Amino acid sequence: MTEPESAVPVDASAYREAMSRLASAVHLITTDGPGGRAGFTASAVCSVSDAPPTLLVCVNRASSAYAALTHNGTLCVNTLGEGHEAVAGLFGGRTPMDERFAAGTWRRLRSGAPALADALVSFDCRIVGRHAVGSHDVLYCVVEALAAPGQADALLYSERRFRTLSSAPRSGSAPARAVRAVGVRSAEGPARALRSA
Secondary structure: OOOOOOOOOOOHHHHHHHHOOOOEEOEEEEEOOOOOOEEEEEOOEEEEEEOOEEEEEEEEOOOOOHHHHHHHOEEEEEEOEOOOHHHHHHHHOOOOHHHHHHOOOEEEOOOOOEEEOOOOEEEEEEEEEEEEEOOEEEEEEEEEEEEOOOOOOEEEEEOOEEEEEOOOOOOOOOOOOOEEEEEEOOOOOHHHHHHHO
């Protein structure tokens, strides 16, 4: 066994590079209400509890969607599938909000936040807590409604590119799931939002 290394602060760029190795589902976080309509691409979404159904979303306080999210107090987590790479890119860059929302077909669930009609699943949420950590807020969100019409393969983000995770058949013996790359991000594309969300 080797001796432990001395404590040296981790460089932010080295940390971002290491985090790029973690494969994550890709989501559009959307909101609408008195604070305005806004949305961004995120991978920092996680289940917290099923009693009550609660998830968390991490958002950079410098994000163009931050003020609307915090003012509205509601959001919808739209989990993306294969074929959503273009809309993920729009919501991840510096595209004006109206152009982002022009790219999809939207509906409203309980909160009024935009739910992408063909998302794999949409979690309609009320923000019930917030915790500041560094440059980000962790938003704790109670899920008040679900919509799950999508049947596409799951869209993942890993090593700065989109990939898909093929779904296993529902009956019989299930073959191993396959992951394949489906695109490379542009310099100002979704990686910026995925890094900051």
